[in-house]
Amino acid sequence: MSTAALTTQGDTIVFPEPLIRARIVRRPNRFIIDADVDGTGNETACHCPTTGRIGNLVLDGLDCLLSRSRNPARKTPYTVEAVSVDAPGTGRPAWIGINQSAVNRYVEQALVHHLLPKIVTAHTVLREQPLGSSRLDFLVDDDTYVEVKTPLDNLQVALGDHVRTRPSPPLASTDRLVKHIGELGRGLKAHQRAVLLVCFLYDNPGFQVRPSSHHDEVRASVAQAVQDGVEIWQVNFRLDTTGVRVARHRDLTGRFRS
DNA sequence: ACTCGGCTCTTAGATTGCTT
DNA sequence: AAGCAATCTAAGAGCCGAGT
16 A cells, blocks of 8 residues: 555545455564465565554464555565454454554545544645754645654553563653654744644554653653644544544643643 | 756665564 | 564666757
8 A cells, every 4th residue: 555546535535445354474574474365374475564563462363454565566465554453353353553654644635635624624735844854744734734643662452362462672762752742843933833643543542651761851841842832633543444534533732731 | 969857767775673 | 682674765877858
């Protein structure tokens, strides 16, 4: 699904072709997920688009959804778009989308087609626009900057007994994100808005901030950014084999005031 | 002929988890 | 502790053709 065009019909962002269900065999490295695509036990190397870890899951044995790539230059014919922590073979599993770069395309569709009405109803949407010393994902109607984040390192879902986990590492860097937010606030002119979209490609009931070693410091700089006018919104998407819908979106800004 | 524009193709860089 | 893996993007190189 890397370059394939998305369309939107009503409230649904539609995949160009339906995703394919498969079972994960293993993840040998950062980029590859070996999957059994047709249930025969044959393994196919699929691209893993996730930039970091997926919760602390061991993916082996979990069901997943694949998109077929039509790029002939690719070595892997499929991209893993989602995984499920439900028991393998479950009838209608809850999917957890893992393609963070695809989220930007979903958000673009959502903006253009007014699927986030509480935030903004866009007339024009520009991508990758500079603000201060950074580039923000979108500039909407010349006055609203939108930055998309899709955290996957701490999945906030219940795990059944069949799911194995690995020990969680000491939680590296929310640092870059915080720095980004800070710059966002400082670069803002009076008539402009900046919106940080915290996106989930699954049903996350309430975004929780996990305490880190320098939690207070982080809270302080985020609070400062909020003071400077940055808004923080949570967007839950719901993904199935045919497309993506906005399940809900809500304003979290108040939680980050000091 | 020479230059400039536009197009295409190539290449370098960024992106880290997992296994041995 | 070290090496491996694939994709996307941006920037650069190279090429061809047209216009002056």
